[in-house]
Structures are given as C-alpha cells and as structure tokens.
Amino acid sequence: MSDIVWTTINDHLEAAPNSCEYINNFLETLQFCGLQQFNNIKNEFNRILDLAICNENEQVLVDACSDPFVPEDPHHKALSITFTIIDLKPLRPLTRLVYSYNRADYTVINDEICNIDWLSILSCGSVEEAVIKFYDVIYKIRDNHIAQRTGYTGQYPPWYSRALSKAIKEKFKFHKKYKKYGNLCDKATFELLRERVKRLEKQCYDSYMSRIENSLHTNPKAFWSFIKNKRKGSSFPSTMNYLGNSSSSGDEISNLFSSYFHSTFLQPEPDQNADGGTVDDATPNIADVSSIEITEDAVHKLLSSIDPNKSAGPDDLPAIFLIKCSKSLSVPIATLFRRSLAEGVVPVIWKSAFISPIHKKGPKNQAKLGYKMCRRRHMMSFDDDAALTKAEVRTGDWVPQQRNERQTKHTVHHADHRDSIPDDQHDDADIGEQEGEQLAAPAPQPRAQPAPPPPRHQLAGICKPVRAT
Numbered sequence: 141m142s143d144i145v146w147t148t149i150n151d152h153l154e155a156a157p158n159s160c161e162y163i164n165n166f167l168e169t170l171q172f173c174g175l176q177q178f179n180n181i182k183n184e185f186n187r188i189l190d191l192a193i194c195n196e197n198e199q200v201l202v203d204a205c206s207d208p209f210v211p212e213d214p215h216h217k218a219l220s221i222t223f224t225i226i227d228l229k230p231l232r233p234l235t236r237l238v239y240s241y242n243r244a245d246y247t248v249i250n251d252e253i254c255n256i257d258w259l260s261i262l263s264c265g266s267v268e269e270a271v272i273k274f275y276d277v278i279y280k281i282r283d284n285h286i287a288q289r290t291g292y293t294g295q296y297p298p299w300y301s302r303a304l305s306k307a308i309k310e311k312f313k314f315h316k317k318y319k320k321y322g323n324l325c326d327k328a329t330f331e332l333l334r335e336r337v338k339r340l341e342k343q344c345y346d347s348y349m350s351r352i353e354n355s356l357h358t359n360p361k362a363f364w365s366f367i368k369n370k371r372k373g374s375s376f377p378s379t380m381n382y383l384g385n386s387s388s389s390g391d392e393i394s395n396l397f398s399s400y401f402h403s404t405f406l407q408p409e410p411d412q413n414a415d416g417g418t419v420d421d422a423t424p425n426i427a428d429v430s431s432i433e434i435t436e437d438a439v440h441k442l443l444s445s446i447d448p449n450k451s452a453g454p455d456d457l458p459a460i461f462l463i464k465c466s467k468s469l470s471v472p473i474a475t476l477f478r479r480s481l482a483e484g485v486v487p488v489i490w491k492s493a494f495i496s497p498i499h500k501k502g503p504k505n506q507a508k509l510g511y512k513m514c515r516r517r518h519m520m521s522f523d524d525d526a527a528l529t530k531a532e533v534r535t536g537d538w539v540p541q542q543r544n545e546r547q548t549k550h551t552v553h554h555a556d557h558r559d560s561i562p563d564d565q566h567d568d569a570d571i572g573e574q575e576g577e578q579l580a581a582p583a584p585q586p587r588a589q590p591a592p593p594p595p596r597h598q599l600a601g602i603c604k605p606v607r608a609t
Contacts, residue, residue, distance in 0.1 A: 146177065146188050153177050174500075178202050184214040192221055199224045231376045231390060237288050244286040246464040252281055253468035262475050270479060271487040274472050275455065282461070298369045299348030304340040311337055361449065376497075377505045397497045434477040440470035454492040 144163055145156040153176070155167050170177070170193065178200040179192040194200045201222040208218035256277060262270040296305055311333040318326035355362045379388045382396040443466035450459040462469065480486055 144188070146180065148180065153180055179219065181217050181219060183217050187215075190216055190219065192219070194223065229378045231378045231393070234390065235290060237290065239282065240287045240289070241458055241460050244461075244464075249281060249285050250465055250468040252285075253278075253465060253472075256472075258472040258475060262472060262479070267476070267479050267483055267485045268487050271476060271489060274476060275489075278457070278469075282457075298366075299344050301340070301344050304337065304344050307333055307337050307340060359449070380505050382506070397495070401495065401497075432481055434474050434481065436470040436474045439474045439477070440466050443469060443473075454494060455489065 143158060143160055144167075145158075146153045147156055148154075155163075155177075158164060158167075174195050175193050176195070177191050177193055179188060179190055179202045181202060181204050182188055192200060192202050203220045203222075205218035205220040212218050258274075261273050261277070264270070265273075296308075311330060314326050314330040314333060317323065318330055352362055352366050376393065379386060380393050380396055381387075382400055385396065387393045387396050443462050446459045446463055448460050448463055452458040476487075480490075
C-alpha cells in the first residue's frame with residue numbers, strides 16, 4: 141500500500157491515479173463497497189501505510205497519538221482513532237399479499253376480460269370514475285383467478301432449497317432429543333442429518349452462485365438481488381431523524397422523506413408561451429392533444445413489448461400480467477387514453493409513483509444526509525417524450541408548456557409506504573426481480589440499463605456462503 145498516494149480533496153482523502161493493477165483493484169473494491177479512507181497521518185518517510193477504512197462519512201477522526209503505549213515504529217505512526225458506533229435496527233417489513241402471476245390461467249382471465257362491455261362501463265361518469273371502475277373490475281378478476289399467499293422474510297438465505305431447510309429442522313430436532321434423553325439412536329440420526337445438511341448446503345450454494353455468475357451479462361439485476369439479500373433485512377433503520385423530528389413507524393418515516401424530497405423541488409413558475417406571454421395569450425394554432433390517435437392495436441403492441449422482469453407500480457399490476465393480457469386489455473386502456481386526451485384530464489392515479497430513498501453516504505438514520513430519490517413510475521402513465529414524438533408527427537408544433545420540458549414542473553402526486561418492503565422481496569419466483577418501470581406510451585422509449593456488476597475479481601470476495609446456525 142506504500143505506492144498509494146492519498147490527497148485531500150473537498151475534505152476527503154482520495155487516491156491519486158496509479159498504474160499498478162492490484163492497487164486499482166483494491167481501490168475499485170473500496171468504491172464498490174462504499175468505503176472511505178480517513179487516515180492522513182504520514183510516517184517518517186512521508187508515506188501512509190496504515191489505512192483507517194469506514195463506510196460512515198464524518199464519523200471517523202484520525203489523529204497522531206501523543207502518548208503511545210510502546211515505542212513508535214518509524215514506518216507505522218501511533219494513531220488515535222475516534223469513531224461513533226450507531227446500533228441501527230432495521231425497519232420491520234410489512235405483511236403483504238403476493239400473487240402467483242406466473243401460475244395463473246391467462247386463457248380464462250382473457251376470456252373474462254373480453255366478455256365485459258367496457259364501452260358502457262367506461263363511458264359513464266368522469267375519467268377519474270372510469271379509471272376507478274376499470275381497476276375494480278381488473279382487481280376482481282385477478283383475485284378470482286390468481287392464487288395468493290402471504291409474503292414474509294425467511295430465516296434462511298435465498299439459496300437454501302426446501303429440502304435443505306427441512307433437513308436443518310430435522311437435524312435440530314434430533315439434536316435436541318439426544319441432549320434431552322441421551323439416546324444413541326438419536327445421536328446417530330443427528331450425525332447422519334448433519335452430513336446431509338453439509339452436502340446439500342454446498343450443492344445449493346454452488347448451484348445458486350453458478351446461476352448468478354452465468355446471468356451477469358444477461359440479467360445484472362440478479363447479482364444486485366444477491367447483494368440485497370446479503371444485507372439481511374431492510375436498508376432503512378427503524379428510527380430516522382429529519383430537522384429535529386424523530387419517527388419510528390413506516391408511515392412517519394415515509395412522511396419525513398416526503399418532506400425532504402419536496403424541499404429539493406423548485407417552485408413552479410407561471411406558465412408562459414414561446415413568445416414570453418402567458419398560456420392564455422397564446423396564438424390559436426396550438427396543437428390539440430385530442431387529435432392524437434390511440435388505437436387498440438398500438439396499445440396491444442406496446443403492452444406486449446414491456447420488459448417482463450419489471451414489477452408493478454402503484455396500480456399493483458406487474459408487467460407479466462399486462463403482457464399476458466395485452467390483447468384483452470387493449471380495448472379498455474385505449475378507451476381510457478382517448479377519454480383522457482379528449483377531456484384534457486390525466487387521472488390522479490396515473491400521476492402517482494413510488495418514491496424509493498437510496499442511501500449513498502453518511503448516517504443512515506438521517507433522512508436529509510446521503511439519500512437520493514429513485515422514482516418508480518405508474519404503469520399506465522404516458523411517457524412524455526414518447527407521446528410527444530408521435531403527437532408532433534400528427535399535430536405539428538408544440539409550445540414548451542405542452543412538452544412539459546421544465547424539470548421543475550415534474551411532480552409526484554402520491555407517496556406510499558413501501559420503504560419497508562425491499563424490491564427483491566416480491567414474488568421473484570413468479571415475476572422476476574422487482575423494479576418498477578413505465579408500462580406503455582404511444583411510442584417505445586429506450587430504457588436505462590441497470591448498473592453494471594463489479595469486475596469478476598471482486599465477486600469472489602463478496603460471494604461467500606453463509607451457514608445457518
């Protein structure tokens with residue numbers, strides 16, 4: 141480590157560029173794990189050999205020790221390290237219903253959806269009422285034809301199979317019987333089960349790691365799901381603080397984050413047209429959004445092109461359900477879109493989104509420090525750019541207000557308490573890794589690629605088996 145040159149930049153120590161491969165690998169590992177080096181005390185040879193590494197920013201203070209216990213080594217200065225240990229208990233996950241979408245009979249579901257007179261149901265009342273009726277019908281069909289179960293967080297790692305979990309329970313049962321009665325038969329059974337558990341544990345772990353490694357290029361989210369599972373619980377502590385206010389329940393913590401993220405938005409300015417006047421003063425040749433044509437075939441095509449690994453938004457309908465029912469759902473969805481454009485009203489539920497605070501640095505129990513916002517959009521939302529691309533072809537020029545280009549105007553109209561349910565704890569066996577994304581727009585929009593996995597040499601140090609006790 142003597143070849144690493146540490147420099148102070150913005151009150152933080154950073155390593156200078158280095159051509160040595162193993163040093164670069166070490167620095168990449170520190171960056172990947174969110175670790176920082178805090179020791180800036182150089183030895184007599186103007187080197188830093190002893191590193192003070194921590195993942196909590198502004199929680200570590202390193203000084204030269206003025207009164208060491210033993211004679212000081214010229215290569216290794218005596219250090220006085222002060223740090224704060226915060227015992228943060230994770231927020232308890234909520235009990236939830238999980239639908240087995242991958243095992244549903246979509247032939248029956250599609251037939252029932254097609255037999256509904258959507259025109260009469262969706263033509264009455266306002267657009268808001270029509271959308272509510274649409275979801276009521278779809279939810280009723282879903283509840284009648286898709287199996288449900290109560291989701292919970294298991295006590296074993298995700299790579300444990302049912303056979304392994306059962307063998308572990310049997311092993312503990314016979315161990316307890318042997319300790320209580322001293323029967324040699326129970327001891328022999330316990331030893332046999334212990335060997336079986338060790339063998340199954342190795343087989344399950346090797347198989348799990350093989351699937352993760354083979355899917356790094358095709359499905360990087362599988363690797364990040366593995367990393368989330370190693371965290372053993374929610375990434376949010378059970379008690380959080382913001383501006384002197386402390387909250388210990390999921391709803392209250394959600395409100396703290398809502399207040400913080402709301403404070404980061406700019407206040408909207410009065411709408412003005414391209415010439416500087418207000419929208420009311422705009423010329424009459426502004427394009428009419430109601431002239432956009434929404435057809436059942438276009439909706440069916442867009443629904444069929446959704447990424448099946450994407451999860452549900454606030455409407456609780458995952459991508460796999462929308463794909464399997466794309467043909468039957470195209471009629472009511474196209475009807476609702478046409479009404480929305482014709483009446484110039486976007487339903488409130490379509491403007492909702494999940495807001496996920498992502499911890500980057502600093503204390504985890506401070507809502508203001510080190511958290512960034514990740515928005516998970518509603519499945520039925522129009523994508524602004526995609527809708528605009530198709531609309532411009534049909535209607536000509538648009539004023540900036542119709543484009544909704546100003547980032548200060550983007551708002552979220554709904555926040556839900558989902559912070560205690562990690563994305564990877566949905567029904568992964570049925571609908572894959574859960575990361576919400578847009579459903580359909582009048583034209584396909586390129587999706588952002590998931591964060592790439594770390595270099596292969598880092599995987600061996602991270603992916604270690606965890607044995608159950």
